[in-house]
Amino acid sequence: MQPVSDRVIDSLRSALGPRGVLTARDDVAPYLVDWRGAHRGDARAILRPAGTEEVSTVVRLCHDAGVALVPQGGNTGLCGGAVPDSSGEQLVLSLGRMRRIRRCDPNDDSITVEAGVVLRDVQQAAADTGRLFPLSLGSEGSCTIGGVLATNAGGTGVLRYGMMRDLTLGLEVVLPDGRVWDGLRTLRKDNTGYDLKHLFIGAEGTLGIITAAALKLFPATPRRVTAWVAMPDVASAVAMLALLREHAGDHVSAWELMSRQALDLVLAHAAGTQEPFRREHAWYGLLELSAPRATADLDATLETALGHAFERGLVTDAVVAGSPAQRKSLWALREGISEAQNPEGPSLKHDVSLPIGDLPAFVERAGRVLEGVLPGVRRVTYGHVGDGNLHYNLSKPVGATDADFVARAGELSGAIYDAVSLMSGSISAEHGIGTAKREAARTYKDPVELDLMRAVKRALDPDDLMNPGKVLPPA
Ligand SMILES: Cc1cc2nc3c(=O)[nH]c(=O)nc-3n(C[C@H](O)[C@H](O)[C@H](O)COP(=O)(O)OP(=O)(O)OC[C@H]3O[C@@H](n4cnc5c(N)ncnc54)[C@H](O)[C@@H]3O)c2cc1C
Numbered sequence: 337m338q339p340v341s342d343r344v345i346d347s348l349r350s351a352l353g354p355r356g357v358l359t360a361r362d363d364v365a366p367y368l369v370d371w372r373g374a375h376r377g378d379a380r381a382i383l384r385p386a387g388t389e390e391v392s393t394v395v396r397l398c399h400d401a402g403v404a405l406v407p408q409g410g411n412t413g414l415c416g417g418a419v420p421d422s423s424g425e426q427l428v429l430s431l432g433r434m435r436r437i438r439r440c441d442p443n444d445d446s447i448t449v450e451a452g453v454v455l456r457d458v459q460q461a462a463a464d465t466g467r468l469f470p471l472s473l474g475s476e477g478s479c480t481i482g483g484v485l486a487t488n489a490g491g492t493g494v495l496r497y498g499m500m501r502d503l504t505l506g507l508e509v510v511l512p513d514g515r516v517w518d519g520l521r522t523l524r525k526d527n528t529g530y531d532l533k534h535l536f537i538g539a540e541g542t543l544g545i546i547t548a549a550a551l552k553l554f555p556a557t558p559r560r561v562t563a564w565v566a567m568p569d570v571a572s573a574v575a576m577l578a579l580l581r582e583h584a585g586d587h588v589s590a591w592e593l594m595s596r597q598a599l600d601l602v603l604a605h606a607a608g609t610q611e612p613f614r615r616e617h618a619w620y621g622l623l624e625l626s627a628p629r630a631t632a633d634l635d636a637t638l639e640t641a642l643g644h645a646f647e648r649g650l651v652t653d654a655v656v657a658g659s660p661a662q663r664k665s666l667w668a669l670r671e672g673i674s675e676a677q678n679p680e681g682p683s684l685k686h687d688v689s690l691p692i693g694d695l696p697a698f699v700e701r702a703g704r705v706l707e708g709v710l711p712g713v714r715r716v717t718y719g720h721v722g723d724g725n726l727h728y729n730l731s732k733p734v735g736a737t738d739a740d741f742v743a744r745a746g747e748l749s750g751a752i753y754d755a756v757s758l759m760s761g762s763i764s765a766e767h768g769i770g771t772a773k774r775e776a777a778r779t780y781k782d783p784v785e786l787d788l789m790r791a792v793k794r795a796l797d798p799d800d801l802m803n804p805g806k807v808l809p810p811a
Contacts, residue, residue: 339425340380344401348383348427351393356433358382367408367428368419371475375416375771378424379406386433388508388516388547394429395545396514404801405429407541409452409483412475414685415770417487417540417806426804429545431482437461438548445553446505446522451482451546458551467553470497474671482546488538490766495722496589497554499766500537506550507533512543512797522550535792540768541803543796557589557626561634562663563642566617566653571696573621573721576650580623583641587634588722590624595717598673601731605679606672610665613653621651621721622670673718677731681738683716684730684745688756689765692724702728702755709751710744712736725765728752753780769807778809 349357358364359381369376383405385391398405404426408418420426434452441447442465449458455476462469471484473491483489485507490499497503506521519533536543567573573593580588596618602609612620625634638656645651657663677683690698699717706713712733719726730748732741753763753776763780764773777786789808793800 340403340427341401344397344403345381347397348381348394351397352383352385352390356384356386356390358384367411367430370414370416370419371412371478372414375419377420377422377426379420379426379428380424382428382430384430384433388434388510391429391431391434391510391545391547392514392516395510395512398427399513399799399801402799402801403427404804405545406803407431407482407486407545409480409486410454410475410478412479413483413487413540413770414687414767415487415540415764415772417768417770417803418483419771421805431480431545431547434482434547440465440553441522442467442553444522446550447553448520448522448548448550449481450548451480451485453481455479455481455484462553463556465553466556468556469503469551469553471500471503474674481549481551485537485546485549486539486541487768488766490720490723490725492590492592492720494720494725494766495591496586501534503552504533504537504549505552507536507546508548509536510545510547512799512802516547517544520548520550535796538768540770540807542793542807543802545802555628558629559627559634560624560663561626561638562622562624562657562666563638564612564655564657564666564669565621565623565642565645565651566613567619567621567651568617568649569619569696570699572650573619574692574695575648576621576623576645577692577722579645579648579650580625580641583644584625584634584637587625587627587637588623589626590622591720591722592622592670593717593719593721593726594620594622594670594673595715596620597714598676598716598718599669601676601680601716602669602672605676606668608665609669609672612655612666612669617652620669622666670718673716674727677716677729680714680731682732682742684748686728686730686749686752686763687725687765687767688728688752688761688763689723689725690756690759690761692721694759694761695721695724695726698726698755698759698761701759702752705751705755706730706748709747710741713741713748723765724761749776756780771806774805774807774809777807
């Protein structure tokens, strides 16, 4: 990596024009810190190309000058991947001006969009043609297609439709030397060797710059039923998943879990939320069945499934949304959890996954171990049961100081990751590695896997100019 000279900035400015290169401190500042203010860096300039050719020119110029680039989309990532380091020697490459929907074809069930298109705009473009683009995240009003691809984002639709990787047909990528790989095909079948798009999905910008993507569309699902249920334990939530699938098959589109502790925080801090039942329960689930207009009587299916769940003692109370407003208020209880932790002081977030059947044992084991490390530590547990994905977050014990809690952060996270590792789980289910989990990756990822990842990185980016310092722990 070389320092960024005036000559390099001048050539970038002549390639991109004045709108394409920001250098004034006030213009640069918003790109140097992540959405939560947790990661901060420095950069001499922000590059804002308006099309693939311009991205290619930028990358070639930087490659020739030995300057490192940090790709950035909506900057909503949770692991610090889109923020430059503190050296000031890296440049941020923002895809924010590349917002064209190139093609939306309902007959092909595909949509081809540029990397800077915001996720919600893709959902809307699909809806405008009577189709569904099913990726759905809390950040969908700000995150971009390039970002959700680079982090292989998940969210609430994974149970039925899969992660971003499963929703992708083809990619256009600018490689670290500036060449453009045009893999922008919408084929459902193409067995002509290595499926290269999967290298770039989830790579967090360390192998190249994604400039456009061809994505899958699905039939719209305007028929929808939503219920909020109470459960005695996590084992019931796991058994409920199987029961729901027996009754509703592919119509099960969400099955979300929350602990009482998580609901307590939402009720305390999220305006307009209400206790869903007369008495408190240990665990809650939010379930949704959905279908295209013509198919299935979802109300009857839900009623039968809930009847069986009550009989088996999996569910001890339930409320079914009777209107769109009620549905929204049930989802608000689930979606409010992350923000409701903020007023409680610093929180330690863990986005882990486990084999689905092991979720009950993990919650029991991790809870026991954490109580030993820091008695009273609050476990704000929620997640996507069907994906084996828990957001296993911690807040300080009532009455503890922020400083005392933060001082134990390493020990607490270590205890959680040890439990995950013992049960063959993953320390990052959907948020990625970035810089935040790079050292944990060194400890918990298989060394052979890390070696293979380094070999891929060396093959594609031998000069380490694509988002250096992210994902891979130094050897
Ligand atoms: C409120 C909230 C809720 C969230 N909920 C979820 C959730 O439910 N599930 C989930 O999976 N995630 C969730 N996230 C995090 C999620 O990872 C990001 O929202 C999103 O995937 C990143 O998109 P972005 O455009 O903001 O990318 P950025 O944050 O800008 O970048 C993320 C990473 O991708 C790289 N990158 C960005 N664009 C490109 C490109 N064009 N080419 C190559 N690399 C690129 C960056 O270098 C960085 O490493 C949530 C975040 C927030 C703030």
